[in-house]
Amino acid sequence: MLRTLTKRSDFLQANKGLRNARAGFVLLTRPNGGEGLRFGITVTKKIGNAVVRNRMKRRFRELLRAKLAEHGLPDHDHVLIGRAGGVERDFHTMSSELDKALDRAREGKSDPARGRRPRRGSKGGGPK
Template identity: 60%
Template sequence: MPGFVLLVHDRKDGDPAMRVGFTVTKKVGNAVVRNRMKRRLRALARDLLPAGGIPGADHVLIGRDGGIERDHALLTAELGKALAKIARGESAPARPRPPRTPKR
């Protein structure tokens, strides 16, 4: 999604509790901007994860650069769409990594 990335990992430990984590890199902005983005992500998770999250899974929301300017209603719709895709079993294909060059 344009405002964030959602990663979901099924723990497969039999515990139905949903866990959530938030991260915003320094590329997004200074500490004030990153903390504001994390607060927005927490509010989204508080609203949508209890109903749309995957039980027994870890959910990680990674804030993107354009997420701080996006409207809250738009971010809510995007997270709902992302959770629906995860629930249906759809996911983005894994991108192949380029080969590593040895360090000398």
């Protein structure tokens, strides 16, 4: 049975796991210590207004419910992070991309970690 992640700490823990990026989303997977198959969805305000974000979350929810039951990693947390352009992508394309991302996660493969970008407005080596 699929359960939903609700605690911020679970999302932060998932961020320490495997990361597989695709054009419309990023999939994070991490073992959860026998708590079953769980999923979470994150879409930031950078993606668009509330209507756009909610549409993206509905599409992700449907994708995850369809795929995780048979392709999900047992006793893992799965978090989908929305990316710009994910709303316009074809549902079947996103479905096949999710299959590929889950296969890579099952193999223990992850995309290379990207470096931390400095925050805007931080003091440092900006142009003078």
